[in-house]
Amino acid sequence: MNKLSSGTRVQVLLAVRVAFVEHREQETAPPLLLDETLAPFDDQRAETVLDTVIDLAREGRQVFYFTARHDERTRWENRLEEADIEYSLQQLTAGDGHDPISEPPTIETPGAIDVPAPEGGDHWQYRERLDVPTFDPRQGAASAPLWYVTEDPEVLYRLRTAGIERWGHLKSLLEVGAVDGLLSETSREQVRQHGAALEAFVEAYTVGRGKAVDRDVLEAIDAVSDNFIDEVSAVADQVDGDPDALLEKVPDIHRFGSRKTEKLRKCLRDEGYLDPRPKRPDEQIRSAVVDTYCQHGLEPATAATAADRLIHRISGDSESSETTD
16 A cells, blocks of 8 residues: 555545445445545546546435535536536535635735745746646646746745645636735736636647556556556556557567457556547647637737747747746
């Protein structure tokens, strides 16, 4: 267990506990109580948990899910509506009568977390100071570090020191006005524009590319035996989790023949990691981003420039001519 990521450990523990309950229960199925179980997961694994819990509900098990996170509540409501599952929302108030979900606390004062200041550096220089991780579009737009949705180092600094690091978190706070006292109206609108454009990029880019595959995924879907898991996982890392590239390279592994390759292909396909659709051309992806900027009020020429800058950020193609808005 110590070799597993925190998200995978939670998945394993959840599966073990559900299996234990199902094994011990008699005629009556006891309810399942979950407390912010989605919190440690990326988008991909969160979807797996959602599907699993919804399947349990369809089988007749009552599920109680507790959360003080607005984004989790919204996610559950959307998925339950899609699945046509009957549910009831109960809002619990704090001792002072405040509802932490429908009335989230307003974030007004930065400085709660120690973060390096920009110190006059530009957008790209500040990325280095913050050691911003590379964004993988296959993990979903919500997982993008905030550096990708604001070109203003001071705005990024205020958000980071307030404990906000990812677009998904900031988006949920923007929806309920929780950062109105932290950012100016202009800054909030610019972040919304970049965030929406980022989502458009991810939606177009991920067509035909499948979902990222790593060791945790390979073990979870039981696609590779223990004899080959180390070597196949290493190849997955080499191809940056690309499932199609992985399938092309695994036959090069000694004794990993066509039969094992086809088993891996079937597992990846059955679990939704392969996307048979043709990839979108780069220009089509760019057009989707430009259109989104235009829909958010930018003139076509300005939208085109903003789209190119965003795509450069995502691709890591820093240009010396780039300046801060």
